[in-house]
Amino acid sequence: MGPGHLGVGLALKRVDRRLNAGWLVLAAYLLDLLLGVFVLVGIEQVHVPPDLPARHYLLYTFPWSHGLIASLGWSLAAALVALAATRGRRLAAFAIGAAVFSHFLLDAIVHVPELPVAGPSSPKLGLGLWNHLPAALALEAALVVVGLVLYAGVGTSRTPIGRYGMPLFASAITVMMLAGQAMMVAAPPPAALAAGWILQTLGVSLVVYWLDRQRAPR
Numbered sequence: 001m002g003p004g005h006l007g008v009g010l011a012l013k014r015v016d017r018r019l020n021a022g023w024l025v026l027a028a029y030l031l032d033l034l035l036g037v038f039v040l041v042g043i044e045q046v047h048v049p050p051d052l053p054a055r056h057y058l059l060y061t062f063p064w065s066h067g068l069i070a071s072l073g074w075s076l077a078a079a080l081v082a083l084a085a086t087r088g089r090r091l092a093a094f095a096i097g098a099a100v101f102s103h104f105l106l107d108a109i110v111h112v113p114e115l116p117v118a119g120p121s122s123p124k125l126g127l128g129l130w131n132h133l134p135a136a137l138a139l140e141a142a143l144v145v146v147g148l149v150l151y152a153g154v155g156t157s158r159t160p161i162g163r164y165g166m167p168l169f170a171s172a173i174t175v176m177m178l179a180g181q182a183m184m185v186a187a188p189p190p191a192a193l194a195a196g197w198i199l200q201t202l203g204v205s206l207v208v209y210w211l212d213r214q215r216a217p218r
Helices: 003-014 021-027 032-041 066-083 091-110 129-152 160-182 192-214
Strands: 045-047 059-061 155-157 214-215
Touching: 003 021, 003 091, 003 129, 003 160, 003 192, 021 032, 021 091, 021 192, 032 045, 032 066, 032 091, 032 192, 045 192, 066 091, 091 129, 129 160, 155 160, 160 192
Parallel strands: none
Antiparallel strands: 045 059, 155 214
């Protein structure tokens, strides 16, 4: 799932209003960042199916970034880091941990059965909503809308950028990601894909961080 993770990160701002939404969005995309790193070092793989022009989605071997047990581990680790960084703010730690694990939950809805419970040979999870692409894209868009609505109630705008920046940015990212998947008929080499996941995660999170600083918590 793509922009849906952005929507969840924005929505979780309501859990701890002092926590910048950029950290929550980074947490919500963390598993994709890890996937990019693990593909680059060769311990996970991305596969281009021969019928990609009909599927419009890639396939993966990613037990260490997207497996159920691995996702729980990354969520706990992120929550502990957040707890230390915020000097014991439990709500902040919970929000970060929930954002990380939400990635697995959302991916389990859209991916075909390829998310391992544990290691590479363990049972695979996935409801395969990507096989019904219009419904999957509609779900992603809906999550962004819900995330923006919940986020809007958290703070007040300090500047026009604070009022309009997040909705415009989230809308632009959503359109680009959904259009990219809907029109996907070819894929770059795995290394380029991996670098893209890393840079996209960092770039989106940085923009959200900056935009959130233009608002004051209520």
